[in-house]
Amino acid sequence: MTIDARFKKHPLALALQVPAVGLLLLGATFTHATTTLHPGLERTIEAGVRVDDWIISKNAHLTSNGAQMLQSRVTAGALTLNAGSKAQDIYATQGSQINLDGASVEARGTAAFAINLQGSNAQIRGSEVINHNGVGLLAARNFLTDEGSTATVFDSTILGSTEGARATSFSQLDFFGSDVIATDEDGIGVLLLGGAASAVASVITGGENGVRLSYESADMNSSSLVLNRSHVEGRNGAALLVEGDEYGTTEADIHVLNGSTLSGGNGNILEVTGGASANMNVDRSFLVGDIVVEEGGSAKVQLNNGSWLTGQLKNVAELSVNDASNWVLVGDSNVDALKMGGGAVHFGGPDEFYQLDVKSLEGNGTFIMHTDFATHQTDFLNVEGRAEGNHRLLLDATGSELASGKPIKVVHTEGGDAHFSLVGDTVDIGAYAYGLQKDGNDWELDPTRRGTSTSAHSVLALFNSAPTVLYGESSILRTRMGELRFSDGKDNGLWMRSYGNKYEVAANKNGAGYAQTQKGFTIGADAPLSSGDGQWLAGVMAGHSSSDLNLTRGSKGEVKSYYLGAYATWLDDESGLYFDGVAKLNRLHNDVNVIMSDGKKAKGSYAQNAVGASAELGRHIKLDNDFFIEPYGQLSATITQAQSYELSNGLQAKGDRSSSVVGKVGVTTGKNIQLDSGGVLQPYLRTALAHEFDQSNKVFVNDQSFNNDLSGSRIELAAGLAMSVSKNVKLHADIETSKGKKIDQPWGVNFGVRYDF
Numbered sequence: 024m025t026i027d028a029r030f031k032k033h034p035l036a037l038a039l040q041v042p043a044v045g046l047l048l049l050g051a052t053f054t055h056a057t058t059t060l061h062p063g064l065e066r067t068i069e070a071g072v073r074v075d076d077w078i079i080s081k082n083a084h085l086t087s088n089g090a091q092m093l094q095s096r097v098t099a100g101a102l103t104l105n106a107g108s109k110a111q112d113i114y115a116t117q118g119s120q121i122n123l124d125g126a127s128v129e130a131r132g133t134a135a136f137a138i139n140l141q142g143s144n145a146q147i148r149g150s151e152v153i154n155h156n157g158v159g160l161l162a163a164r165n166f167l168t169d170e171g172s173t174a175t176v177f178d179s180t181i182l183g184s185t186e187g188a189r190a191t192s193f194s195q196l197d198f199f200g201s202d203v204i205a206t207d208e209d210g211i212g213v214l215l216l217g218g219a220a221s222a223v224a225s226v227i228t229g230g231e232n233g234v235r236l237s238y239e240s241a242d243m244n245s246s247s248l249v250l251n252r253s254h255v256e257g258r259n260g261a262a263l264l265v266e267g268d269e270y271g272t273t274e275a276d277i278h279v280l281n282g283s284t285l286s287g288g289n290g291n292i293l294e295v296t297g298g299a300s301a302n303m304n305v306d307r308s309f310l311v312g313d314i315v316v317e318e319g320g321s322a323k324v325q326l327n328n329g330s331w332l333t334g335q336l337k338n339v340a341e342l343s344v345n346d347a348s349n350w351v352l353v354g355d356s357n358v359d360a361l362k363m364g365g366g367a368v369h370f371g372g373p374d375e376f377y378q379l380d381v382k383s384l385e386g387n388g389t390f391i392m393h394t395d396f397a398t399h400q401t402d403f404l405n406v407e408g409r410a411e412g413n414h415r416l417l418l419d420a421t422g423s424e425l426a427s428g429k430p431i432k433v434v435h436t437e438g439g440d441a442h443f444s445l446v447g448d449t450v451d452i453g454a455y456a457y458g459l460q461k462d463g464n465d466w467e468l469d470p471t472r473r474g475t476s477t478s479a480h481s482v483l484a485l486f487n488s489a490p491t492v493l494y495g496e497s498s499i500l501r502t503r504m505g506e507l508r509f510s511d512g513k514d515n516g517l518w519m520r521s522y523g524n525k526y527e528v529a530a531n532k533n534g535a536g537y538a539q540t541q542k543g544f545t546i547g548a549d550a551p552l553s554s555g556d557g558q559w560l561a562g563v564m565a566g567h568s569s570s571d572l573n574l575t576r577g578s579k580g581e582v583k584s585y586y587l588g589a590y591a592t593w594l595d596d597e598s599g600l601y602f603d604g605v606a607k608l609n610r611l612h613n614d615v616n617v618i619m620s621d622g623k624k625a626k627g628s629y630a631q632n633a634v635g636a637s638a639e640l641g642r643h644i645k646l647d648n649d650f651f652i653e654p655y656g657q658l659s660a661t662i663t664q665a666q667s668y669e670l671s672n673g674l675q676a677k678g679d680r681s682s683s684v685v686g687k688v689g690v691t692t693g694k695n696i697q698l699d700s701g702g703v704l705q706p707y708l709r710t711a712l713a714h715e716f717d718q719s720n721k722v723f724v725n726d727q728s729f730n731n732d733l734s735g736s737r738i739e740l741a742a743g744l745a746m747s748v749s750k751n752v753k754l755h756a757d758i759e760t761s762k763g764k765k766i767d768q769p770w771g772v773n774f775g776v777r778y779d780f
Contacts (some may be wrong), residue, residue: 060085060100070107077102081117087126094131097121097143104128104150112154116141117165123150123179130154136161137183140172140194148177159183159203162194162218169193171218176201186211187227190218192243198225198253205229208259215246217273222253231260233285236275236301238267247276250283260294261287262312267297267320277303279310287312292334295320305330305348313353314339326350326366344368344388352377363388363414370402373419378403384410384441391621393419394431394468396452404434410441416459417446418468420619422478422674424453424725433459434466447576451476451620453674454724477576478625478674479724481617484537484572485580486678486722487528487731489611489663490715491766492570492584493635493683495524495541497605497659514779515550516562520755522773528733529765543568543584549592560592564607576618583612599643609633611663617670625672635661653691660684674725681720681731687713689739702747709741715765737763741771753777 057076060066060083070089077092079085081099089107097119104110106125112134115121121138127150130137137154138145142165152159159181162172171193178200181187187203187210190196196213202225205212212229213220217239227233233255238244248263255262262285265275277293279285285292292312295301300321303314309331316322316338323341326332326348333351336342340359344350344366351369355378361368363386370377370392384406392402416433434443443466449456450468456476460469475483521544530536549562565587572580588607595601610632617625641655660683667677689711696704713736720731741759748754755775761768 079119094134112137112139114139114141115143115145117143118170119143121145121147123147123152125149127151128153130157132156138174139163140174141165142168142170143172145172145174146177147174147179147181150179152179152181154183155206156184158186158189160188160196162189162196163191164193171195173197175199180204182206184210186214187229188212188220189214189216190220192217192239194218196220198222198227201225203227211235212255212257213248215248217243217246219247221249221251222255223251225253227253227255228258229256229260230258232257232264233262233287235264235266236273236277236299237265238271238273241271244271245274245276249278249280251280252282254284254286256286257288259288261289261291261315263293263301265293265295265299265301265320265322267299269297272297273299275299275301277301279303279305279308281307283308285310285312290334291315293322295322305332310334313337316340352379355379357381359383360385362386363412367391367417376400376402378405380405380407382406382408384412384414384436384439386412387414388412389415389417389446390434391417392433394433396421396431397423399429399431401431401433403432406434406436406439406441408437409439410436411439413442413444415444415446416466417621418450420451420477420621420623420672422453422625422670422672422725424727430460430462430467430469432462432465432467436464438464445620447620449474449476449620451478454479454727454729456620475729477574477578477619478617478670478672479727479729481574481578481580481615482627482670482674482676482724483722483729483731484528484574485582485613485615486676486681486720487733488537488539488570488572488580488582488613489631489633489681490661490683490733491526491528491539492541492568492582492611493607493609493633493661494685495522495526495570495771496543496545496566496568496584496586496609497607497635497637513551515548516777516779517548518546518775518777520545520566520773520775522568522771524771525769527767527769529767537580538573539570540573541568541570547590549590552591558594558596560594562590562592564588564590572615574615574617576620578615578617580613580615582614585610585612599645601641601643603639604637606636607634609635615670617672619672623672625670625674627668627670627674627676629666629668631664631666633661633663635659649695649697651693651695653693655689655691657687657689658685659687675723677723679721679723682717683733684716685713686716687711687739702749705745705747707743707745709739709743709759711739713737713739713761713763733765735764735766737761737766737768739768751779753779 059078062080063082065084067086068090072090074091077095079097079100084101086103087108088105092110094111095113097115099117101120103122104126108126110128112130135157137152138160140162162174164171173195175197180202182204184207187205208230210230212227212233215236236246293314295316298319302323304325306327311333313334314336321340325343328346330348335354336356342358343362345364348366357380359382361381361384367389394401445459455473458469524541526539545566547564552559568584570582586609590605593602612630614628637659639657643653663681665680691709693707715734718734722729739761743757746754759771
């Protein structure tokens with residue numbers, strides 16, 4: 024390097040002129056009394072000592088314990104300012120050591136730097152370094168050498184008007200829990216001229232830029248910045264500026280770590296100008312703002328370990344989105360090379376449609392996009408070159424219908440073996456779910472490939488749940504017959520049942536399968552009727568059940584049922600014949616929470632009434648050794664009120680009045696066991712064949728017609744135990760299961776007690 028190159032007349036070469044400027048200023052201003060500490064001497068001054076300028080020579084050490092000082096020049100020596108000490112500007116060179124602990128340094132109005140380190144070191148703790156007319160802290164190299172300076176700052180404030188702090192080549196600034204401030208409107212918090220800086224739990228603020236990374240000379244142009252749990256702000260400009268010009272460029276290495284943040288008054292968190300280049304690694308941090316690179320410059324950005332970047336990228340050479348990290352676009356953006364390493368790219372909000380242009384794509388990642396299926400507006404990924412890797416598209420789901428049957432293009436490439444697929448294989452659009460197809464080098468939503476959407480599936484399942492809710496509630500009356508025989512139907516009685524059922528409804532062509540878990544209770548009272556042949560028993564009952572529905576993609580439904588009913592039972596002891604008739608009125612409160620294909624939620628609720636009736640006829644036949652057999656037949660029917668409602672995603676649902684007609688034939692066999700206590704124990708087994716006759720229960724989703732068809736047969740098996748504990752108290756327990764074409768019941772249990780009086 025030539026001498027001329029070192030002294031080029033450019034603002035970014037000011038650091039090389041510092042020694043000359045410092046000497047001139049020092050000579051010009053040391054016009055009053057000066058105290059010299061000669062080589063090798065040590066001296067301690069206390070508060071109240073004469074206020075003076077100081078010259079500290081080689082290997083000399085001056086310590087101030089609360090004294091007040093003017094200017095200080097330290098050459099290969101040491102200066103320690105302890106708590107309460109006040110000093111003006113300090114110039115240190117040739118390996119000097121400056122120590123501040125609870126002290127204050129405030130530069131004179133004519134001083135360029137409050138602390139000027141030339142090939143020297145400083146440790147500043149709990150102190151203030153202030154320059155209202157220049158730079159607060161300078162760490163520079165010794166003139167024409169590679170002997171840089173270091174400044175380590177703890178819990179302190181460094182304030183300058185033009186710059187808070189500056190470092191040249193071979194020099195390092197380290198801030199811990201400190202504030203670095205430039206107060207001028209065009210001030211720079213930290214200026215790096217080929218130097219390095221780190222900040223831990225600190226704040227760096229500049230009027231124009233928080234940190235400006237520049238060069239000292241053409242071959243001293245590498246600046247580095249490490250931010251750890253720190254904040255950098257440019258009040259009027261970018262948070263970070265990496266600059267170059269006609270004299271040279273800068274190669275900047277930037278690390279934003281562990282929750283560090285950047286804020287630019289012009290909306291930019293990083294600007295690269297004048298042909299400079301920047302490499303920025305973001306790790307476990309959340310950044311909001313744009314990255315702008317001038318033509319001729321270059322920037323590479325890596326998002327790692329769950330980092331987020333929300334902003335536009337303009338002319339960025341390379342972006343890597345890794346390790347569950349996320350980039351959120353806030354406008355059209357362009358990146359030369361996009362490398363996906365398990366992260367995601369978000370295309371703004373639901374009503375914002377952006378285009379991302381990239382020259383190459385590789386890796387694997389997720390693109391979260393939005394499409395207005397009514398207007399065909401859409402986010403768009405445009406790969407102007409080769410696309411490689413496996414990528415997923417998470418398209419915004421909606422309850423509204425597709426406006427037309429035309430494909431919607433969401434990705435374009437110029438070639439390569441990249442494969443794109445939809446998250447969950449489909450996207451919910453109104454009543455249907457659509458797939459993705461490849462057309463040449465384009466990927467588009469395929470309107471010909473469709474199934475039932477999650478929202479429609481949930482709506483159909485909820486409308487379909489009324490029969491299974493009513494099945495579970497009505498089965499409890501069947502279990503009462505053993506108890507009534509213990510009473511001979513002659514006594515008044517109170518009874519109560521608690522029950523639980525699990526149903527699994529098979530998916531039909533609409534895909535509306537679901538699992539339902541029900542729990543509930545019923546209380547009732549009955550009395551013998553004096554009219555007729557004296558063998559009639561009439562009663563009333565009331566109860567409540569709650570059914571939870573597990574639906575597609577983790578969606579949930581709930582049906583709360585409240586009911587009142589009346590029943591009449593006829594028992595003929597002589598023939599064993601019996602008849603049981605029931606009529607019941609239900610009020611159903613239905614709620615559904617849908618998780619759509621894009622993970623967003625929608626919900627809806629409605630209430631409806633239902634009425635049902637059943638009639639059962641059978642015969643109790645006594646066999647030898649207290650065994651019995653009881654064949655029976657049953658016919659039951661329910662009608663559920665028509666109802667309409669709307670999900671919060673805009674999907675319209677309407678269920679016609681629905682019905683269920685079930686016929687059943689079966690047989691119960693068991694044995695009466697006389698107990699020594701005088702009670703009777705009655706174990707039994709039951710099997711039946713049931714058939715659902717109703718085949719048409721229409722549901723309309725966004726005016727699209729679906730048929731909830733539960734018709735088909737099933738086989739039921741049950742085992743139970745009835746017990747007469749005493750003349751007045753009877754107990755009952757029953758378990759059952761069934762297997763059918765459309766409905767399975769993996770288990771059903773109920774427990775009950777009856778009291779006769």
